[in-house]
Amino acid sequence: xxxxxxxxxxxxxxxxxxxxxxxxxxxxxxxxxxxxxxxxxxxxxxxxxxxxxxxxxxxxxxxxxxxxxxxxxxxxxxxxxxxxxxxxxxxxxxxxxxxxxxxxxxxxxxxxxxxxxxxxxxxxxxxxxxxxxxxxxxxxxxxxxxxxxxxxxxxxxxxxxxxxxxxxxxxxxxxxxxxxxxxxxxxxxxxxxxxxxxxxxxxxxxxxxxxxxxxxxxxxxxxxxxxxxxxxxxxxxxxxxxxxxxxxxxxxxxxxxxxxxxxxxxxxxxxxxxxxxxxxxxxxxxxxxxxxxxxxxxxxxxxxxxxxxxxxxxxxxxxxxxxxxxxxxxxxxxxxxxxxxxxxxxxxxxxxxxxxxxxxxxxxxxxxxxxxxxxxxxxxxxxxxxxxxxxxxxxxxxxxxxxxxxxxxxxxxxxxxxxxxxxxxxxxxxxxxxxxxxxxxxxxxxxxxxxxxxxxxxxxxxxxxxxxxxxxxxxxxxxxxxxxxxxxxxxxxxxxxxxxxxxxxxxxxxxxxxxxxxxxxxxxxxxxxxxxxxxxxxxxxxxxxxxxxxxxxxxxxxxxxxxxxxxxxxxxxxxxxxxxxxxxxxxxxxxxxxxxxxxxxxxxxxxxxxxxxxxxxxxxxxxxxxxxxxxxxxxxxxxx
Amino acid sequence: xxxxxxxxxxxxxxxxxxxxxxxxxxxxxxxxxxxxxxxxxxxxxxxxxxxxxxxxxxxxxxxxxxxxxxxxxxxxxxxxxxxxxxxxxxxxxxxxxxxxxxxxxxxxxxxxxxxxxxxxxxxxxxxxxxxxxxxxxxxxxxxxxxxxxxxxxxxxxxxxxxxxxxxxxxxxxxxxxxxxxxxxxxxxxxxxxxxxxxxxxxxxxxxxxxxxxxxxxxxxxxxxxxxxxxxxxxxxxxxxxxxxxxxxxxxxxxxxxxxxxxxxxxxxxxxxxxxxxxxxxxxxxxxxxxxxxxxxxxxxxxxxxxxxxxxxxxxxxxxxx
Numbered sequence: 001x002x003x004x005x006x007x008x009x010x011x012x013x014x015x016x017x018x019x020x021x022x023x024x025x026x027x028x029x030x031x032x033x034x035x036x037x038x039x040x041x042x043x044x045x046x047x048x049x050x051x052x053x054x055x056x057x058x059x060x061x062x063x064x065x066x067x068x069x070x071x072x073x074x075x076x077x078x079x080x081x082x083x084x085x086x087x088x089x090x091x092x093x094x095x096x097x098x099x100x101x102x103x104x105x106x107x108x109x110x111x112x113x114x115x116x117x118x119x120x121x122x123x124x125x126x127x128x129x130x131x132x133x134x135x136x137x138x139x140x141x142x143x144x145x146x147x148x149x150x151x152x153x154x155x156x157x158x159x160x161x162x163x164x165x166x167x168x169x170x171x172x173x174x175x176x177x178x179x180x181x182x183x184x185x186x187x188x189x190x191x192x193x194x195x196x197x198x199x200x201x202x203x204x205x206x207x208x209x210x211x212x213x214x215x216x217x218x219x220x221x222x223x224x225x226x227x228x229x230x231x232x233x234x235x236x237x238x239x240x241x242x243x244x245x246x247x248x249x250x251x252x253x254x255x256x257x258x259x260x261x262x263x264x265x266x267x268x269x270x271x272x273x274x275x276x277x278x279x280x281x282x283x284x285x286x287x288x289x290x291x292x293x294x295x296x297x298x299x300x301x302x303x304x305x306x307x308x309x310x311x312x313x314x315x316x317x318x319x320x321x322x323x324x325x326x327x328x329x330x331x332x333x334x335x336x337x338x339x340x341x342x343x344x345x346x347x348x349x350x351x352x353x354x355x356x357x358x359x360x361x362x363x364x365x366x367x368x369x370x371x372x373x374x375x376x377x378x379x380x381x382x383x384x385x386x387x388x389x390x391x392x393x394x395x396x397x398x399x400x401x402x403x404x405x406x407x408x409x410x411x412x413x414x415x416x417x418x419x420x421x422x423x424x425x426x427x428x429x430x431x432x433x434x435x436x437x438x439x440x441x442x443x444x445x446x447x448x449x450x451x452x453x454x455x456x457x458x459x460x461x462x463x464x465x466x467x468x469x470x471x472x473x474x475x476x477x478x479x480x481x482x483x484x485x486x487x488x489x490x491x492x493x494x495x496x497x498x499x500x501x502x503x504x505x506x507x508x509x510x511x512x513x514x515x516x517x518x519x520x521x522x523x524x525x526x527x528x529x530x531x532x533x534x535x536x537x538x539x540x541x542x543x544x545x546x547x548x549x550x551x552x553x554x555x556x557x558x559x560x561x562x563x564x565x566x567x568x569x570x571x572x573x574x575x576x577x578x579x580x581x582x583x584x585x586x587x588x589x590x591x592x593x594x595x596x597x598x599x600x601x602x603x604x605x606x607x608x609x610x611x612x613x614x615x616x617x618x619x620x621x622x623x624x625x626x627x628x629x630x631x632x633x634x635x636x637x638x639x640x
Numbered sequence: 641x642x643x644x645x646x647x648x649x650x651x652x653x654x655x656x657x658x659x660x661x662x663x664x665x666x667x668x669x670x671x672x673x674x675x676x677x678x679x680x681x682x683x684x685x686x687x688x689x690x691x692x693x694x695x696x697x698x699x700x701x702x703x704x705x706x707x708x709x710x711x712x713x714x715x716x717x718x719x720x721x722x723x724x725x726x727x728x729x730x731x732x733x734x735x736x737x738x739x740x741x742x743x744x745x746x747x748x749x750x751x752x753x754x755x756x757x758x759x760x761x762x763x764x765x766x767x768x769x770x771x772x773x774x775x776x777x778x779x780x781x782x783x784x785x786x787x788x789x790x791x792x793x794x795x796x797x798x799x800x801x802x803x804x805x806x807x808x809x810x811x812x813x814x815x816x817x818x819x820x821x822x823x824x825x826x827x828x829x830x831x832x833x834x835x836x837x838x839x840x841x842x843x844x845x846x847x848x849x850x851x852x853x854x855x856x857x858x859x860x861x862x863x864x865x866x867x868x869x870x871x872x873x874x875x876x877x878x879x880x881x882x883x884x885x886x887x888x889x890x891x892x893x894x895x896x897x898x899x900x901x902x903x904x905x906x907x908x909x910x911x912x913x914x915x916x917x918x919x920x921x922x923x924x925x926x927x928x929x930x931x932x933x934x935x936x937x938x939x940x941x942x943x944x945x946x947x948x949x950x951x952x953x954x955x956x957x958x959x960x961x
Contacts, residue, residue, distance in 0.1 A: 131658030135937030138899030139917070140662070146921035146929055147666045223783050227903055230785045231918055246786060250907070253789055254797050261793070264786030271781035279777075378865055380856065401870070409867025416865075421858040426880045426955050435876075439867045467956050483866055 028280025034273030038266060042090040050083035054238040062256050075245075075259050076252055084245060089266055091241035095156040095234075096222035102160035103221070104214050107167020108206070114168065115175035116198070125168060132165040141224065145233045152225075152241060155234035159224045167213060174209040178202050208285045215278035219271045226267055242267050323393055324351035325523050326375065326491060331387035333370045333379065333547075335594055341384065342595025345370050345547045348387070349621070354490065357517055357524040359534035359555070361570070362544035363591060369417075371544070372495045372527045376412055377404060391491070410440050413484035415513075417496040419476035423468040429479055430464025436486045445488030455482045455512060474505035478512070485516065491523045492516075499528070510537050531570050535559050543567045546591045546602040549621055553628035563628060563635040565607050601632070609634055644952075648945050652938065659937045660712075660930060661705060667926045668701030677924045678721055691721070695926075708930070717931040722923035727931040731913065735935060737807055738912035740824075741904070742897045742939075744832035749839030749897070750890050753779075756840065757847025758882060761855060762874055772848065779841020785903040788834035792907070795830060803827050805909035831908040835900050839893040843886060850885035854878050884954035891947030898936050 023029065041048065051069065057078030065073040065081075072081040114125040132140060144158035178184065178201075187197045228234040229243030237244075242263040249260030331348040334341035345367040352358055360368045374385045377396055389396040391412060396404065408414070416422030424432060433451060437444035446454065448464070455478040457463055460471070468476055477497065484492055494513065498506040514537055517524045528534050534541060534555070541558050543551040543566065551564040562568040569587040589606040592598050600615040601607070607614065614633060621631045675691040676683070696704050711718060717727040753776075760772035796804035803809065807827050808820070854860065855878055863873045902914035909915075913932050920928035952958050 127658075131655060131662065134655040135659050135933065135940055136895040136899035138896075138902060139933050139936055142902065142917060142921060143663050143666050143929060143933060146924070147668075219781060223781075226783055227785060230783075230903065231906060233921070243783075246783075246789070250789060253793060257793055257797075260789055261786075264783055264789065267783050267786065268778075268781055271783075272777060275777060275781050373861075376865060378861055380861070405864075405867050405869065407867075408865055414862065414865035416858060416862050418858060422862045424859040424863070424877050424881075425957060426884060427877070435868065435872070436866045439869070469957050480862070483862070487867075 025280040025283060027276050028283075031273045031276025031278075031280060034269050035277060036273075038089050038270045038273065039093065041086045042093055045086050045090050048086065050086060051080040053079060053083040053087040053240070055079060062252075062259075065258070072262065073258070075249070076256070081259065081262065084240060085242075085262060085266055088240050088242045088245050088263060089270065091152065091235060091239070092222055092226055092243065092267065093270065095152055095159075095225045095241065096218060099156045099160040099163070099221045099225060100214050100218045102157070103163040103167050103217070104210055106160070106164045107169075108171045108210060110164065110168040111171025111173075112175050112198070112202070112206075114172045115179060116194070122172075126172070129165040129169050132162075133169070137162040137166075138224065138227070141228065142233075145228060150233045150236060152229065152235040152239060155225050155228040158228065159221055162224075163217065163221065166217070167210075170213055171206065171210065174206055175202065178205050181205075212278075212282055212285055215274070215281050219274045219278065222267065222271055222274065325354045325356075325392060326350075326352040326525075327388075327390040328375065329388040329390075331371065331374055331385065331389065333367065333374050334384045334386075335370075336382040336384075337595065342593075343547060344383070344594040345374070347621075348549055350542060350549065350552070352491065352523050352525065355517070355521045355523055356540065357514070357526065357538040359538035359541045360525060360527045360544060361531050361534055361541055362529065364529055366544045366591060367547040367594075368527050368529075368544050369495055372414075372493050372525065375493060375525070376408055376414055378408070378414070406440055409436065409484075409489070410487040411489050412491050412493065413487075413489035415477075415480055415484050415492060415494040415497045418500050419473065419480045420468065420500075422480060423476060423483075425468055427467075428464065429466050429468065429471070433464070433479075433482060433486070436483050440487060444486040446486060451482040451485060454485060454516065455479070456508075457482070472505075473501050474508060477501060477505075477509055481509075481512065481516070488520065489522065491525065493525045493527070495527045496529070497526070498533070499530075506533070513537065543570065546598075547594065548602060548631060549629070550603065550631045551628065552621070552630075557626065557628060561636065563624065563630040563637070564603075564632045565609050565636065566603050568636055569606075569608075603632075609636075645945070645949070648948070652941050655941055656934060656938060657709075660709070660934055663930050663933050664701060664705040664708070664926075667929065668704075673697075674924055674926065694719075695721070708927070717934075718927035720920070720925050720928040720931075722920065722925040722928065727927050730916065730928065731931045731935050734911060734913045734916045734932075735939075737910055738898070738901050738905070738914060738936075739939065741828065741831055741835070741901055741910060741912060742894065744828055745835035745839060745897045745900075746890065746894055746943075748832055748836035749893060750843055750886075752836060753840035753843025753845075754847050754882070754886060756844035757849075757886075758851050758879070760844075760848045761851030762878070772844065776841050776844040776848070779837050780845065782838055782841070784834050784838050784900050785907060787837060788831065788904055788907040791830045791834055802830055804830070807911055827908075827910075831904045831910055834904050834907075835897050838900070839897055842893055842896070843889055846889045847882060847886050850882045851878065854881035854885070857881070880954055884951055884958075887947045887951035887954065891944040894943035894947075895940050898940055 057074070060067075060070075060074050060078040061076055063070050063074040063078075065071065067073055070080050070082070072085070075081055075084065110125050110129075114122040141155075141158040141162040144161055145154055148154035148157065184197060184201055187201050192200070225234060226241065226243030226246070229241050230247040232244070232247055235241045235244040237248075240248075245263040246260055246267075249256075249263065253260050328348055328350045331345060332343065333345035335344045336342075348371055350358075360371065362368045370379065370383065373379050375389055375396075377385070377389070379385055385397075387397075391407060394407070396407070399407065423429075430448070433448050437446075437448065449458075452458055452463060457475060457478050460466075460475060463471075468479070471479065477500075480497075492513070497513070498509050501509060510533070513524060513526070516522060524538070526534055526538055531541070535558075538555055541551075541553060541555050542549050543558075543564060545566045551558065551562070551567045553563065558567060559571070562571055573587065587606060592602055592605070598605075600617055601610075601619055604610045604614040611634060619631050619633050621629050623629050624635065673688075673692075674695060675688050675697060679687060679691060692698065696707065699707075708718060715728065717731070719725070720727050720730055723730050756772045756776060760769045760776075763769070792804045795802045803826060807824060809823050809827075860873060860877060863877050868877075901910075901912055902918060904910065905912045905914035906918055913936060917929060917932045917936075919925075920932060948958075
């Protein structure tokens with residue numbers, strides 16, 4: 001148990017605000033460093049002992065670097081290159097930042113007006129934005145400079161104006177989001193006027209978005225103003241920014257490359273710095289952009305793959321036909337948290353016989369889906385599994401990718417929870433069935449037509465030519481079942497396979513699953529949160545709580561008399577048909593988070609029958625007299 | 641599908657109207673007398689009056705716009721004062737090279753960007769991912785005009801492998817078609833690469849994000865549960881998903897490539913619309929600017945229509961309605 005994991009997680013949560021976290025972001029740190037490299041001299045330019053950047057000295061033209069008094073040498077007019085770079089950077093940064101500020105302010109005003117002042121204003125602003133965004137903004141900037149005449153201030157203005165539509169559109173979107181939030185409605189109900197709401201509720205919530213937009217666009221703004229200057233439309237001699245220096249240096253590219261190359265290098269360093277800091281800020285301010293899914297997370301799974309635990313209570317040791325179909329021992333699943341692995345599933349020991357229908361039941365977040373995926377070794381990135389999973393005597397943890405692939409889909413099949421997202425939305429049904437049938441070299445057990453008939457989709461016209469989104473939820477789930485059945489697997493693992501469906505369709509799918517398992521002697525592991533539902537389908541029920549199996553019993557026994565207090569609580573919260581008077585009890589409290597420090601029974605904090613001893617050590621999953629297994633010191637008994 | 645294309649093409653009309661109106665309005669803000677600006681301080685009063693009449697400067701700018709519009713409907717985009725020839729002729733003559741440059745840059749950028757993005761996401765390898773992330777960052781931070789100069793310096797000046805300017809070698813007399821194509825391609829490589837590397841940065845960045853998103857999607861897990869090979873999952877299922885997501889970004893990059901052509905054509909002396917525009921702006925040749933911007937805007941809108949259609953072909957859920 002990673003009990004110390006939770007304390008570490010708490011520690012990192014207390015770390016200082018966003019700025020503190022920015023300091024721990026390596027990219028942002030590097031960005032700040034690069035930015036400082038350009039920014040510090042640029043800001044300090046007036047107090048640095050640099051020669052006058054505009055002082056020409058024809059006798060000293062094109063001095064090489066490290067000449068006396070000129071560290072980087074001189075340009076074609078004998079001006080000090082270093083001084084010109086520093087002052088040029090100063091100008092470039094200033095116009096870039098100013099252009100960003102102007103564009104952001106104007107865009108924010110327009111965007112807010114569009115979002116807040118009703119349909120007419122919105123329509124006008126957005127049509128204007130559409131037109132302006134319909135052609136490359138650089139051309140718009142060029143036209144504006146053409147109108148205003150060349151000059152650094154005009155170039156800055158042109159770039160700012162050309163980027164206003166971008167800001168207006170983004171701010172409008174964000175403002176519309178905010179507008180539909182509950183706290184705005186609450187402020188209205190409280191009688192606050194619109195200006196007060198704008199000032200107190202909207203602007204503070206808009207500020208991070210605007211800041212983010214500004215940092216992510218500052219880079220291009222610098223590039224674009226430099227570009228206009230490069231074309232001779234920006235800074236006019238003797239004034240210079242990095243872009244105009246580059247433009248002037250171009251003439252001497254072949255003879256004195258450094259005069260053109262150095263200003264470009266400074267622009268690059270500046271913009272890389274800005275973009276790195278912008279990315280860092282985005283990671284911190286916008287959770288959607290968090291750098292999740294990094295490849296490092298996968299490492300854990302590989303390292304643990306060969307660690308196989310043995311032993312443990314077999315559960316159903318006395319098999320009538322010998323070897324169980326699926327045998328799980330000591331299955332642990334860890335989820336990588338911000339402060340190391342957290343235990344999400346621990347010590348699962350279970351056997352499934354051929355043709356047996358077993359339910360795995362528990363609240364959402366209890367680890368049942370992770371358990372189901374671990375049986376197929378299909379856990380997502382950022383998780384690691386340990387323990388032993390044997391299918392028909394074959395240890396899955398010891399298989400290589402190819403062997404595992406041939407087991408999946410051929411012998412072990414998976415029916416997903418949400419068939420809308422689980423079927424590939426970009427491929428026709430027929431394509432997906434066809435590739436599944438051909439996935440294992442040999443022909444599949446069933447022909448396409450037979451599969452379609454088996455899942456009851458023969459009546460759907462043009463089924464194979466359709467895309468998943470052209471089917472109803474029930475039809476999609478039937479397609480997913482057809483995919484699972486293609487090779488006649490001996491175990492179906494259905495993960496909340498009916499949860500996303502409405503009640504009538506749910507019943508049809510359950511009946512289908514039951515028939516497919518009955519007729520073809522197929523085992524089923526049915527994962528669900530709905531105890532009443534599984535009782536109708538499965539022979540045996542596994543109840544899971546906080547990552548552990550707490551009860552394992554025949555469905556009929558369990559319904560008649562639950563042994564674990566948690567099972568009883570689950571049953572108490574289930575409405576029963578024909579018993580409208582039944583009082584539904586609601587279990588108080590919440591299950592412990594994965595990896596939370598719980599000494600003793602993990603259900604103890606919520607258990608109505610808790611005793612002091614329950615809090616000292618965790619009980620084992622023990623076999624009781626009637627053949628069930630219970631993880632409780634004081635199980636409920638008949639008549640209790 | 642056909643109806644959708646027609647409707648999108650019809651949408652081109654208000655957009656181009658809007659664009660021309662904006663350009664006209666902006667150019668009308670020019671302080672001072674355009675006729676004086678064009679002819680210079682030593683022009684005779686008669687010539688000035690003549691040019692003012694020719695440019696219809698006595699009328700308000702919107703009247704001039706309406707007049708221009710009536711002309712465009714008849715295929716007449718006016719007459720360029722600086723080139724002393726019809727705007728339509730000058731623009732059409734320069735359109736081909738710009739489209740060639742932009743198409744090459746966009747395709748190169750899309751291929752490089754997608755390859756980089758997919759590599760970073762598919763290879764579960766920290767080093768590859770970091771390398772790609774770094775090069776993508778460099779790509780989006782590079783000033784394309786500087787990159788162009790560096791490429792000239794390296795490949796034309798120092799190594800002498802490729803020509804530094806122009807589209808065709810001038811002394812290539814009586815070239816055969818194959819020789820001419822090869823010559824143009826040699827000239828095309830550096831300018832298109834200057835634009836492509838920047839576009840590849842943006843496409844690679846979006847592509848990597850899209851690939852990570854697709855790989856984490858439920859349907860990829862089901863692909864694995866179905867026992868499909870890793871190769872098939874990546875090259876059929878994930879790739880199509882990434883392409884569908886990246887397509888609109890490629891369309892947007894057409895805007896960068898067409899706009900950036902202004903720099904690159906100037907640096908490489910490429911005989912395209914971008915250079916024509918810079919010259920026209922310097923000469924305050926309003927009608928030429930107007931014509932050039934309009935044609936580039938139309939090209940941009942059409943490219944975006946094409947990428948939208950491609951996205952729809954890849955992902956039928958995106959509305960073609």
